[in-house]
Amino acid sequence: MPTQEVPMAFKEKRTIVTIATGILILLAYCRQSFGRPVVETATDVILKAQAVTMLKFIGIGVLAMIVIQILFHILYSISLAVSSTIKKGSCTDEEIEEAIAFEVIDDERDKIIELKSLRAGFVITGTGFVASLLWLVMDGSPAQVLNIIFMSFALGSILEGFTRLFYYSR
């Protein structure tokens, strides 16, 4: 059977946007967090400051994801309208809405891919959690332990996206 090249779909493009956003947020967090001097002793003030930074970045992350997804939807709709107008000569709002609604359908293949990618993400998150405990056992700074936990969640989410892309392209 001849193999057919599968064109990149809306979900794949959305996953790339999500990965890029996740990487940017992680880089911003690393810059903010690793700019501080490492303090070996845990004080309530240090841990509280670390917790505030983490909460701040969780908030920023959620907001950034929402804003970027909305922007992505708008840009995708515009690109659909433009390509449809070039092809057919005209394009109504209903046609665009129908095309978008059709693209965002979550079918059985999407659910299987989601499950597989979630599993890959959980492996990284779990490994990071165990690594953070080991770091604590080896007399690591509690602030660094919090960093490892945060980063393992972020990396798990990024790996989840890459796994999703891998299964979509397979």
Add this chain to the structure above:
Amino acid sequence: MANKLIITNRIRELRFFTGEMTQQQLAKVTGVSRQTILAIEAGKYSPSLELAFLIADAFKVKIDEVFTFEKDRDTGKESVHDKK
């Protein structure tokens, strides 16, 4: 060791005989995305039994006229259709 099943399909052929039905149209009828139809047609994804029945129904044929499977291809054993 478990036998490896090789599932093949005639979706492209059946689409041709159904007035050159597009992948998009088949996807709409079966309620999945075009990428899923593309992946099934290319043999990259094996659909669930429900989806396989829906695809067969879209072409108004029986499921075994759309999907066939072979086992033990390496050992030269026949496919399920050769036995008929």
